[in-house]
Amino acid sequence: KILVRRIIKGDDKNLDKARTMIVDFAAFQRGESEDDLKLEAGDRITLTRLPETPVATQLKMVRVVGEVAHEANLPYSAGMTVNDALDRVGGLKETADREKVRLIRASDGKDFVLDANRVGMNDPVHNLPLTPGDLLIVGVRDQSLRYAVLGEVLDPRTFIWNPKEKVSLLQALEQVGGVTKRGDKRKGVLRKGYLLNPTASRDVVFDLDAIVKGKQQNWDIDAGDAVFILPKQHRPSLLQQIAPLMLRFLPFGL
Numbered sequence: 001k002i003l004v005r006r007i008i009k010g011d012d013k014n015l016d017k018a019r020t021m022i023v024d025f026a027a028f029q030r031g032e033s034e035d036d037l038k039l040e041a042g043d044r045i046t047l048t049r050l051p052e053t054p055v056a057t058q059l060k061m062v063r064v065v066g067e068v069a070h071e072a073n074l075p076y077s078a079g080m081t082v083n084d085a086l087d088r089v090g091g092l093k094e095t096a097d098r099e100k101v102r103l104i105r106a107s108d109g110k111d112f113v114l115d116a117n118r119v120g121m122n123d124p125v126h127n128l129p130l131t132p133g134d135l136l137i138v139g140v141r142d143q144s145l146r147y148a149v150l151g152e153v154l155d156p157r158t159f160i161w162n163p164k165e166k167v168s169l170l171q172a173l174e175q176v177g178g179v180t181k182r183g184d185k186r187k188g189v190l191r192k193g194y195l196l197n198p199t200a201s202r203d204v205v206f207d208l209d210a211i212v213k214g215k216q217q218n219w220d221i222d223a224g225d226a227v228f229i230l231p232k233q234h235r236p237s238l239l240q241q242i243a244p245l246m247l248r249f250l251p252f253g254l
Contacts, residue, residue: 003046004037062130064089066138067096076132083119083127085136092116097141106133144196147221149176151229152183158195161223169219170211172227183229185209196224 002023010017027033039045060076062085069090074080082103092098098116105112116138118126141160147167148158154177161167167175169190179185185208194201210216221227 003048004039005044005046006040007042060132062132062134062136064136064138066136067093067140068138069093076130080130081127082114082130082136083122085130086116086119086138092138095140097139100139102135102137102139103128103130104135104137105131106135107131145223146195147172147223148195148226149173149229150226152180152231153229154178154180161221163223167221169206169221169227170208172221173208173229179208179229182231184232185229187230189228189230190219190221191226191228192222193224194226201226 004021004023006019006021008017008019021037023035023037024033027035061073062076062080063073064085065071068086069092072089074085074088082101086092086101096116101114101116101119103112103114104110112128114126114128115123121127145161145163146158147161148156149172150156153173156176159167159172159175173179188206188208190204190206191198192202192204204219206219207216211218
C-alpha cells in the first residue's frame with residue numbers, strides 16, 4: 001500500500017486541509033484495479049513497510065550415515081561427541097570399516113578420519129566434540145580382507161583378516177574349535193587366495209600332525225585364504241574288495 005498525502009489549499013474563509021489517500025499499487029500492477037492516482041505538485045508519497053515475517057528457528061542437527069544400525073539426523077546438544085552420536089544410531093554394523101569413520105565439519109569443511117575403537121575408549125584424539133551441521137560417514141569394510149576355515153571343523157566360518165595381527169594355520173583351526181571326528185587331520189588343504197579368485201588360488205596340502213611335530217610348516221594365513229579339512233575316506237573291507245572278483249566267476253542265473 002502507498003500513502004499519498006496532499007495539501008488542499010483553503011480560501012479566505014477556510015484553512016488549508018491535509019488529505020491522505022491510499023493506493024493499492026500491487027493490485028494495479030496485477031490488473032485488478034484502475035486506481036492510478038494522478039499526482040499533483042506538493043504530494044508526499046509514503047511507502048508502508050511490510051511486517052517482518054518471523055524466521056523459523058532452525059533445529060541444529062548432526063547427520064550420521066553409512067554402515068550404522070539406523071541412519072539419522074540427530075538433534076545437536078552442547079557437549080555432544082562422536083561416541084554419543086554413534087550410540088544414538090544403534091552403533092556400527094558388522095560390515096562397517098571401524099578404522100575409517102569420517103567426520104566432516106560443517107563450519108569449515110575439514111575432514112577427519114577416526115577409529116571407532118578409539119572413539120569407544122573415549123580417546124580425545126578420536127572421540128571429538130561435534131558441532132551443529134556435522135556429518136559422520138561410516139564406510140563399508142573391504143570384504144576382501146577375510147579368511148575362512150571350512151569343512152570338517154566344529155564351527156566353520158569366515159573371519160576378518162587384520163594385517164596387524166598374524167594368524168597361523170593352527171591358530172585359525174583353534175578359532176573354529178578344531179577338527180571334527182569325521183575330519184582327516186592328514187589331508188587338509190590351504191587354498192591361498194581362494195576367497196579373492198577361486199580359479200587362480202594355489203593349493204597347499206598339509207598334515208596337522210606333522211605341523212604340530214614341527215615336521216611341516218605352520219603357514220601364515222593371508223587375506224583371501226581358505227582352510228579346508230577334508231572328511232576321512234574309509235578303506236573298503238576285505239569282503240568289499242573281493243566281492244567283484246567273486247561275481248566274475250559265479251554262473252549266470254545264480
